[in-house]
Amino acid sequence: xxxxxxxxxxxxxxxxxxxxxxxxxxxxxxxxxxxxxxxxxxxxxxxxxxxxxxxxxxxxxxxxxxxxxxxxxxxxxxxxxxxxxxxxxxxxxxxxxxxxxxxxxxxxxxxxxxxxxxxxxxxxxxxxxxxxxxxxxxxxxxxxxxxxxxxxxxxxxxxxxxxxxxxxxxxxxxxxxxxxxxxxxxxxxxxxxxxxxxxxxxxxxxxxxxxxxxxxxxxxxxxxxxxxxxxxxxxxxxxxxxxxxxxxxxxxxxxxxxxxx
Amino acid sequence: xxxxxxxxxxxxxxxxxxxxxxxxxxxxxxxxxxxxxxxxxxxxxxxxxxxxxxxxxxxxxxxxxxxxxxxxxxxxxxxxxxxxxxxxxxxxxxxxxxxxxxxxxxxxxxxxxxxxxxxxxxxxxxxxxxxxxxxxxxxxxxxxxxxxxxxxxxxxxxxxxxxxxxxxxxxxxxxxxxxxxxxxxxxxxxxxxxxxxxxxxxxxxxxxxxxxxxxxxxxxxxxxxxxxxxxxxxxxxxxxxxxxxxxxxxxxxxxxxxxxxxxxxxxxxxxxxxxxxxxxxxxxxxxxxxxxxxxxxxxxxxxxxxxxxxxxxxxxxxxxxxxxxxxxxxxxx
Amino acid sequence: xxxxxxxxxxxxxxxxxxxxxxxxxxxxxxxxxxxxxxxxxxxxxxxxxxxxxxxxxxxxxxxxxxxxxxxxxxxxxxxxxxxxxxxxxxxxxxxxxxxxxxxxxxxxxxxxxxxxxxxxxxxxxxxxxxxxxxxxxxxxxxxxxxxxxxxxxxxxxxxxxxxxxxxxxxxxxxxxxxxxxxxxxxxxxxxxxxxxxxxxxxxxxxxxxxxxxxxxxxxxxxxxxxxxxxxxxxxxxxxxxxxxxxxxxxxxxxxxxxxxxxxxxxxxxxxxxxxxxxxxxxxxxxxxxxxxxxxxxxxxxxxxxxxxxxxxxxxxxxxxxxxxxxxxxxxxxxxxxxx
Numbered sequence: 001x002x003x004x005x006x007x008x009x010x011x012x013x014x015x016x017x018x019x020x021x022x023x024x025x026x027x028x029x030x031x032x033x034x035x036x037x038x039x040x041x042x043x044x045x046x047x048x049x050x051x052x053x054x055x056x057x058x059x060x061x062x063x064x065x066x067x068x069x070x071x072x073x074x075x076x077x078x079x080x081x082x083x084x085x086x087x088x089x090x091x092x093x094x095x096x097x098x099x100x101x102x103x104x105x106x107x108x109x110x111x112x113x114x115x116x117x118x119x120x121x122x123x124x125x126x127x128x129x130x131x132x133x134x135x136x137x138x139x140x141x142x143x144x145x146x147x148x149x150x151x152x153x154x155x156x157x158x159x160x161x162x163x164x165x166x167x168x169x170x171x172x173x174x175x176x177x178x179x180x181x182x183x184x185x186x187x188x189x190x191x192x193x194x195x196x197x198x199x200x201x202x203x204x205x206x207x208x209x210x211x212x213x214x215x216x217x218x219x220x221x222x223x224x225x226x227x228x229x230x231x232x233x234x235x236x237x238x239x240x241x242x243x244x245x246x247x248x249x250x251x252x253x254x255x256x257x258x259x260x261x
Numbered sequence: 262x263x264x265x266x267x268x269x270x271x272x273x274x275x276x277x278x279x280x281x282x283x284x285x286x287x288x289x290x291x292x293x294x295x296x297x298x299x300x301x302x303x304x305x306x307x308x309x310x311x312x313x314x315x316x317x318x319x320x321x322x323x324x325x326x327x328x329x330x331x332x333x334x335x336x337x338x339x340x341x342x343x344x345x346x347x348x349x350x351x352x353x354x355x356x357x358x359x360x361x362x363x364x365x366x367x368x369x370x371x372x373x374x375x376x377x378x379x380x381x382x383x384x385x386x387x388x389x390x391x392x393x394x395x396x397x398x399x400x401x402x403x404x405x406x407x408x409x410x411x412x413x414x415x416x417x418x419x420x421x422x423x424x425x426x427x428x429x430x431x432x433x434x435x436x437x438x439x440x441x442x443x444x445x446x447x448x449x450x451x452x453x454x455x456x457x458x459x460x461x462x463x464x465x466x467x468x469x470x471x472x473x474x475x476x477x478x479x480x481x482x483x484x485x486x487x488x489x490x491x492x493x494x495x496x497x498x499x500x501x502x503x504x505x506x507x508x509x510x511x512x513x514x515x516x517x518x519x520x521x522x523x524x525x526x527x528x529x530x531x532x533x534x535x536x537x538x539x540x541x542x543x544x545x546x547x548x549x550x551x552x553x554x555x556x557x558x559x560x561x562x563x564x565x566x567x568x569x570x571x572x573x574x575x576x577x578x579x580x581x582x583x584x585x586x587x588x589x590x591x592x593x594x
Numbered sequence: 595x596x597x598x599x600x601x602x603x604x605x606x607x608x609x610x611x612x613x614x615x616x617x618x619x620x621x622x623x624x625x626x627x628x629x630x631x632x633x634x635x636x637x638x639x640x641x642x643x644x645x646x647x648x649x650x651x652x653x654x655x656x657x658x659x660x661x662x663x664x665x666x667x668x669x670x671x672x673x674x675x676x677x678x679x680x681x682x683x684x685x686x687x688x689x690x691x692x693x694x695x696x697x698x699x700x701x702x703x704x705x706x707x708x709x710x711x712x713x714x715x716x717x718x719x720x721x722x723x724x725x726x727x728x729x730x731x732x733x734x735x736x737x738x739x740x741x742x743x744x745x746x747x748x749x750x751x752x753x754x755x756x757x758x759x760x761x762x763x764x765x766x767x768x769x770x771x772x773x774x775x776x777x778x779x780x781x782x783x784x785x786x787x788x789x790x791x792x793x794x795x796x797x798x799x800x801x802x803x804x805x806x807x808x809x810x811x812x813x814x815x816x817x818x819x820x821x822x823x824x825x826x827x828x829x830x831x832x833x834x835x836x837x838x839x840x841x842x843x844x845x846x847x848x849x850x851x852x853x854x855x856x857x858x859x860x861x862x863x864x865x866x867x868x869x870x871x872x873x874x875x876x877x878x879x880x881x882x883x884x885x886x887x888x889x890x891x892x893x894x895x896x897x898x899x900x901x902x903x904x905x906x907x908x909x910x911x912x913x914x915x916x917x918x919x920x921x922x923x924x925x926x927x928x929x930x931x932x933x
Contacts, residue, residue, distance in 0.1 A: 052482050076488030083483055089345045090478055090533035103476050104488040109469040290829040310860050318828055372846045429668045432791040432844045435823040446827045563824040
């Protein structure tokens with residue numbers, strides 16, 4: 001599986017292009033991070049990769065085929081989207097919410113069948129939510145809810161999942177719990193693209209990253225090579241130190257003056 | 262795999278309307294009471310007035326109440342999901358206002374029952390067409406549809422005000438006022454067919470797509486990413502729900518609160534999954550309206566308008582639900 | 595020469611004195627208890643009280659109307675065929691909706707008659723700019739009598755005489771009906787259903803129609819309903835089981851709708867063929883118009899066809915001749931007979 005943007009551009013209005021000739025790719029077994037400041041075009045790029053937006057120039061390809069040329073149903077069976085944080089309006093059970101991922105397989109006038117129920121079982125198991133299957137999603141923590149959306153993407157049969165700032169509202173425990181699941185799924189053959197504000201997380205989990213600045217690709221490459229103090233300064237406009245610990249821990253630390261006590 | 266307790270509840274939910282319809286036939290202003298009505302049903306005397314009343318007056322009317330209640334509740338349920346807002350009522354898209362205008366215009370001009378029913382339905386369709394035509398151009402998003410619906414409602418309400426102003430207070434205005442309060446006293450077998458046919462088609466469609474309706478409660482981006490054609494589906498659902506409202510209003514006048522409150526109660530009972538919610542809302546809405554209509558035509562010599570009864574029942578029910586809902590979510594925020 | 599100019603001065607003085615003498619004012623009390631001074635003579639009448647308008651005609655002042663609202667006639671198309679005989683200038687004077695103060699003043703109104711239940715505020719405005727205004731209401735027979743006399747007092751001598759005659763006519767009719775009622779054996783009063791403008795609309799006990807039924811010695815089946823027009827269902831009508839059904843002269847209901855309907859066959863009134871629609875020449879006689887005294891008589895002959903308490907046909911001919919200066923055609927007069 002290979003999902004790539006090839007010199008893709010996008011603009012809401014002619015005068016204000018928000019993405020300019022960005023090239024980016026992810027393959028099976030990879031965790032790719034898209035990093036950048038607010039308004040740098042992260043969500044737009046994610047939208048292009050998901051097929052929700054159509055490039056004004058350049059192309060987005062899935063396994064060599066133009067994404068636009070795929071029927072929405074077919075695309076849905078291969079690429080899944082996990083949206084930004086939102087409070088659900090209705091209290092569907094975890095099971096019912098994940099079952100929505102079977103939409104590409106269930107006819108307009110039908111309901112999920114045995115096959116679909118099995119797929120939902122597998123998805124719940126893969127993210128570890130089997131015990132919570134009957135819980136209403138309105139009664140879950142933020143981290144658990146993210147797992148529900150990921151399970152939904154798995155139920156779709158998607159080989160690649162696109163996550164838009166998945167850990168924005170999560171505490172460290174839930175954040176790293178989430179990535180533990182992500183790592184496990186990737187080991188099992190999935191691919192993840194994650195738009196994020198957190199270079200420090202990318203440093204730990206990403207196989208490769210892309211930095212966007214003002215809608216253009218600034219730098220891309222393996223996490224270790226690309227996440228440097230110099231790149232971070234150019235992207236975020238402030239000083240960072242990239243540190244390595246004794247036991248192999250990696251960290252990005254802002255260089256801020258010590259607080260007077 | 263539904264657990265046994267839930268299956269028991271389901272059986273109750275769907276047996277209830279049937280039982281209520283049969284029971285309603287035994288009540289009315291005429292005749293000595295339930296026992297006499299029961300005996301009359303099995304009497305072989307062809308000139309029995311009570312049986313004639315039961316078969317020709319009570320039965321079509323009670324069926325109409327069942328169908329109208331089901332229509333309004335089902336329409337309310339799917340519209341609440343469609344607009345991702347549990348406060349949506351079946352009147353939000355302006356269909357009822359269009360129907361009200363059409364009916365009152367027909368009363369003004371002609372007064373015949375057929376004209377009123379057709380006039381109501383015709384202008385309901387006009388309202389639907391306006392909302393869809395303008396709404397589609399604005400992207401057919403929930404917000405666009407609601408805004409156009411509100412505007413359409415306002416337009417027809419203003420025109421209705423004009424009709425009330427020029428209507429003759431002696432012969433036309435009482436009829437208009439009464440129609441607007443809602444009621445089924447004019448229902449006969451002869452005018453029931455449109456309601457039954459349109460309800461069957463529209464409700465049938467909504468029942469067939471009811472699992473897919475769950476996807477529409479997600480954001481548009483999510484729904485599209487799941488491969489669903491959101492805009493056409495949303496339009497189709499709006500048309501089906503609007504047809505249900507249009508045919509109900511044409512038959513029974515303005516009846517409010519069923520479309521708002523019944524889906525809430527049904528949701529509390531069977532959950533938000535449309536697979537269960539749509540049939541449950543329909544069953545519950547039908548049951549409630551059968552009971553209310555029986556009260557409307559039996560308790561007092563004069564007919565009590567249905568709209569008044571649903572309002573008197575619906576408003577306190579709604580407030581209770583609101584309090585429960587807010588409590589469950591942890592207080593007012 | 596000098597005597598000629600003196601005589602001109604004397605003539606001028608006499609004319610001036612005569613003019614002063616005839617500039618009188620009549621003071622009356624209207625239906626809401628307001629005391630109003632009405633300078634005489636009244637030349638331009640505006641009547642925004644649909645019922646009162648007909649009285650203006652009955653008192654002979656119809657040609658002085660400049661703006662008129664009529665019960666049951668909101669547009670020219672609603673006027674019955676004979677209406678042009680009553681008011682040849684219908685298109686000029688017919689008004690509908692709420693009265694517009696400026697319009698009334700533009701028409702030179704020097705007396706305004708307004709519906710007391712709706713236009714108290716308009717009355718204040720008109721009175722404030724110096725137009726004498728009477729607020730009128732006729733809930734009961736006594737109210738009708740009072741209003742007739744009040745109008746007679748302000749509309750001139752001829753009107754005053756006519757008003758007295760009309761009131762006398764009311765007393766005669768009600769009196770004769772009351773006497774006849776004392777002779778009716780109790781329990782044989784007919785039960786009467788008075789319909790509205792549809793088959794399931796009936797009059798409540800508070801309405802004028804019920805008072806007319808009482809005066810004609812019938813019993814209204816819907817007397818315990820309240821408010822204005824009530825809607826009932828077929829079952830209730832069968833429960834009431836009326837002996838006579840009366841249909842007003844406005845609205846959509848025809849005798850054939852009832853008599854020909856299988857639903858109504860078990861009603862005694864239908865079985866004995868006693869379903870009647872009120873005839874109408876100008877205004878509907880079930881409302882507090884002058885015609886309502888014909889209404890009492892017509893109802894009486896519908897309730898007691900054998901007793902012939904009133905000769906309705908002859909009374910109708912006489913009534914329209916006396917009060918509206920209108921000669922009923924033979925067909926119009928026959929319409930008052932009970933079939």
